[in-house]
Amino acid sequence: MSLLEVTDLTKHYPVRQGIVVAKQVGTVRAVDGVSFRIERGETLALVGESGCGKSTTARLVLRLIEPTSGTVRFDGQEVSGAALRTLRRRVQVVFQDPYASLNPRLRVGETIAEPMEVHGIGDAKSREARVQELLRLVGLAPFHAQRYPHEFSGGQRQRIGIARALAVQPDLIVCDEPVSALDVSIQAQVVNLLKDLQRQFGLSYLFIAHDLAVVRHMADRVAVMYLGQIVETAPKRDLFAAPRHPYTRALLRAIPHPDPRRRGQVTPLGGDVPSPMNPPSGCRFHTRCPFVQDLCRAEVPVLRDIDAGTRVACHLAETLPPFEAEVGDGLSEVATRRLALYAAAKDRRASGIR
Ligand code: ADP
Numbered sequence: 001m002s003l004l005e006v007t008d009l010t011k012h013y014p015v016r017q018g019i020v021v022a023k024q025v026g027t028v029r030a031v032d033g034v035s036f037r038i039e040r041g042e043t044l045a046l047v048g049e050s051g052c053g054k055s056t057t058a059r060l061v062l063r064l065i066e067p068t069s070g071t072v073r074f075d076g077q078e079v080s081g082a083a084l085r086t087l088r089r090r091v092q093v094v095f096q097d098p099y100a101s102l103n104p105r106l107r108v109g110e111t112i113a114e115p116m117e118v119h120g121i122g123d124a125k126s127r128e129a130r131v132q133e134l135l136r137l138v139g140l141a142p143f144h145a146q147r148y149p150h151e152f153s154g155g156q157r158q159r160i161g162i163a164r165a166l167a168v169q170p171d172l173i174v175c176d177e178p179v180s181a182l183d184v185s186i187q188a189q190v191v192n193l194l195k196d197l198q199r200q201f202g203l204s205y206l207f208i209a210h211d212l213a214v215v216r217h218m219a220d221r222v223a224v225m226y227l228g229q230i231v232e233t234a235p236k237r238d239l240f241a242a243p244r245h246p247y248t249r250a251l252l253r254a255i256p257h258p259d260p261r262r263r264g265q266v267t268p269l270g271g272d273v274p275s276p277m278n279p280p281s282g283c284r285f286h287t288r289c290p291f292v293q294d295l296c297r298a299e300v301p302v303l304r305d306i307d308a309g310t311r312v313a314c315h316l317a318e319t320l321p322p323f324e325a326e327v328g329d330g331l332s333e334v335a336t337r338r339l340a341l342y343a344a345a346k347d348r349r350a351s352g353i354r
Contacts, residue, residue, distance in 0.1 A: 001076050002037035003171060003204050004061065009034045009070035011056050015277060026277045030056040032228035034070075035303075038172065043198065043205040045219035045236075047212065047251065049273055053228040054208045058176050061206060062093055075171070089119050092165035096177035098157035102149040108135075108160050109145030115168045134163040137200075138193060155186035162193065172204045179214060188344075191217055212252065216240055221309075224248045227284045228276055230303060234310040242323055244312040246289045249323050283315065291316055 011031040016022035031053045038044045046054050059065045061072060063079060072079045079087050092115070095101040102111055112134055113127045122130065132142040138159040149157055158178065165173050175194065179187040191214060197203060209215050215222060216236065223233040224247065232245040243249045271288045274280055280287050286296040295315050303313040314320075 004038040005073040010068045012068045045207045045215040045222045048225035052225040091172045092170040093174045094178045138163045174206045176208045232312045
């Protein structure tokens with residue numbers, strides 16, 4: 001049994017117009033039939049361009065918003081009613097912006113202890129001890145409990161956010177772009193911290209990110225979203241080495257090449273993302289797809305098994321030419337250098353230098 005099982009999840013927002021009588025003039029299909037699973041101890045990365053529905057999916061999983069239809073099962077139980085309380089404790093979140101997500105008027109110790117109070121875990125004394133332990137776990141010091149958020153850097157604030165998420169011993173942490181607001185060198189430290197904590201506590205992550213270099217470092221499996229739907233899911237290695245969906249290929253190619261002489265050879269992703277209010281017929285990617293055929297305009301492709309562990313929603317998946325990587329195995333030098341940075345930061349941590 002998977003830890004999290006999301007089936008056919010949709011979230012539609014009505015679009016209304018009119019000052020006196022608001023009339024519904026359309027529907028934003030923010031999330032439109034999304035299914036995926038997350039196993040214990042696994043990281044599933046959700047990637048895609050801005051506006052494709054990643055954050056809405058995260059908020060649906062956290063039940064911060066109600067789905068229009070579809071189900072979320074957590075540890076075998078459908079999330080609704082009484083099961084919601086369990087979910088609130090066992091699924092935690094780390095947000096993108098460490099400046100906005102901490103209450104500036106609370107001391108760090110109070111911020112970290114708050115979820116324990118909400119869930120009635122321990123007494124004041126044991127919570128205080130737990131706060132000290134959590135601060136150490138995320139690479140901060142016990143005396144930091146007395147300080148206020150403004151006294152910390154962005155990276156340190158994100159560590160505080162992670163300590164708060166860990167406080168109630170969750171099984172799953174939804175990380176919504178957890179490092180995209182941080183400097184690259186700091187990103188590496190936070191990503192490595194998340195990986196260390198995962199190993200230590202067997203955590204699962206739903207990791208939302210648009211940066212493929214970070215995803216490559218973090219994920220076990222990747223789900224690629226386009227206009228509210230998943231177009232490909234695959235183990236990380238397969239996805240980066242042999243992406244099957246034309247959109248996934250475009251995303252990998254769109255990482256800019258550092259050498260201007262080679263930039264022209266890289267096919268950029270043409271055109272804008274169509275509106276989720278009025279998605280294209282058939283395959284939603286057909287308006288931007290270099291391989292488009294009549295069938296793609298007419299028929300909706302379903303997400304289907306194609307290789308072991310790989311599912312793709314493309315009529316032409318079997319007939320596409322192989323993905324020849326522009327550089328190395330599909331990542332540009334920028335991304336490769338950043339991966340080296342992550343590895344170096346990890347080595348420094350391992351040898352006790354911070
Ligand atoms: P991502 O996280 O991938 O950038 P989002 O999940 O934030 O995408 O948004 C998906 C789509 O849903 C976007 O077109 C966005 O404008 C729309 N959307 C998100 N929230 C709302 C809302 N509360 N009302 C109307 N439309 C929304």
